[in-house]
Amino acid sequence: MPNCKCANMKLSNNTNLESQKKTADLSNSNGNHKQKVIIIFGPPGSGKGSQAELLSKKFYFYNLETSKVLEEKFKKARSGESIEVDGKKYFIAEEAKLWREGILCSTTLVTYLIKTRIEDIHSMRKSLIMTGSPRTLYEAQQLMPYLNEKFGKENISVIFLELTAKQTVFRNTNRRICELMRHPILYTKENALLTRCPLDGSKLVRRKGLDSPETIKVRLKEYEQRTLPLLTYFKEQGLEIKKINAGQLVEKVLKDILKALGKDYKNYEL
Numbered sequence: 001m002p003n004c005k006c007a008n009m010k011l012s013n014n015t016n017l018e019s020q021k022k023t024a025d026l027s028n029s030n031g032n033h034k035q036k037v038i039i040i041f042g043p044p045g046s047g048k049g050s051q052a053e054l055l056s057k058k059f060y061f062y063n064l065e066t067s068k069v070l071e072e073k074f075k076k077a078r079s080g081e082s083i084e085v086d087g088k089k090y091f092i093a094e095e096a097k098l099w100r101e102g103i104l105c106s107t108t109l110v111t112y113l114i115k116t117r118i119e120d121i122h123s124m125r126k127s128l129i130m131t132g133s134p135r136t137l138y139e140a141q142q143l144m145p146y147l148n149e150k151f152g153k154e155n156i157s158v159i160f161l162e163l164t165a166k167q168t169v170f171r172n173t174n175r176r177i178c179e180l181m182r183h184p185i186l187y188t189k190e191n192a193l194l195t196r197c198p199l200d201g202s203k204l205v206r207r208k209g210l211d212s213p214e215t216i217k218v219r220l221k222e223y224e225q226r227t228l229p230l231l232t233y234f235k236e237q238g239l240e241i242k243k244i245n246a247g248q249l250v251e252k253v254l255k256d257i258l259k260a261l262g263k264d265y266k267n268y269e270l
């Protein structure tokens, strides 16, 4: 493995000047550069978003957050808008309603949207971090063979952020995000009194509906019944699952993830 520095640009709508400046010319990576995939998996509130954000800054990987892709879609949708996948129409307003109630959106639609995005990322020769996908067995069965083919199984890492049920409920009921960039603000003693995002100064808000106690109960049940069984699927696929204790401080969790990813990732650090 050559010591090439990965400089994948973030593609998100949140255009960030710093990432533009650091956009590297990947065309001269003479084919030795391996595109990687990190799948971060774990219950709501395990800090997937925070860790993905940190890792994407560290490695310059594309941060593919399923929740963001869906929320963008919901926000931009015209009234009555639908998307047709495999001959079936999915109405965006109906999907947004499921989302607000904490129920997983139609898995065919989510898979279609995420796969399309991955195709773009892959064709731009970027590595990616995924949070929120795959979230159902169907999605995994559609996405994993595709990821294996495009990126190679040896380049896919699955990180499992473990959190106790009690911590999961506590964190979700106290969760806030910033209005501007949706930076997740974990509930800690230090953060409890914060009213503005430390990174961009925008107001801290609760996600409408999604983080209410009733919705959290639904989300946890959905996670346990529909998402957690994917661990077995990943194992059957021969993927090693790297378990990380997500109940620690963000910084410590990140350290453990970096250690779990191994020295191969040193080449990607900026």
Ligand SMILES: [Zn+2]
Pocket: 178, 179, 180, 181, 182, 183, 197, 198, 199, 200, 201, 202
């Ligand atoms: Zn922010």
